[in-house]
Amino acid sequence: MANFDGEKPIYIQMAEWIEENILTGVFPEETQIPSTTEISAMYRINPATALKGVNILVDKGIIYKKRGLGMFVSSGAEQKIRGERKQEFFEKYVKALVSEAQKLQISKNEIITMIEKGCDNNERD
Secondary structure, three states: OOOOOOOOOHHHHHHHHHHHHHHOOOOOOOOEOOOHHHHHHHHOOOHHHHHHHHHHHHHOOOEEEEOOOEEEEOOOHHHHHHHHHHHHHHHHHHHHHHHHHHHOOOOHHHHHHHHHHHHHHHHHO
């Protein structure tokens, strides 16, 4: 269940919620997603806000409209979302990590060792 609050506009959060559901298999490719009317009623948001969020995903090619039937997840949507998120991850986290590591004079090999340690600790949890 989505909880639309925070600093981001609701329509952006709604689009991200749909993307998250595509990535986790709740909305598989070529299946129908809830209508903007259903989403607006479910989460008590303005239908125009819901439509704005859906239109972002239509413009990105993540979902498409079948006239008279509703909105559907595009073929290749999951791969497209993962690609965008990997790029965002690189921009937001990896560049910041490398920048901070350079300030602290942490070598590339030390960074790799730290990441491996973090991954190993996560696998045990």
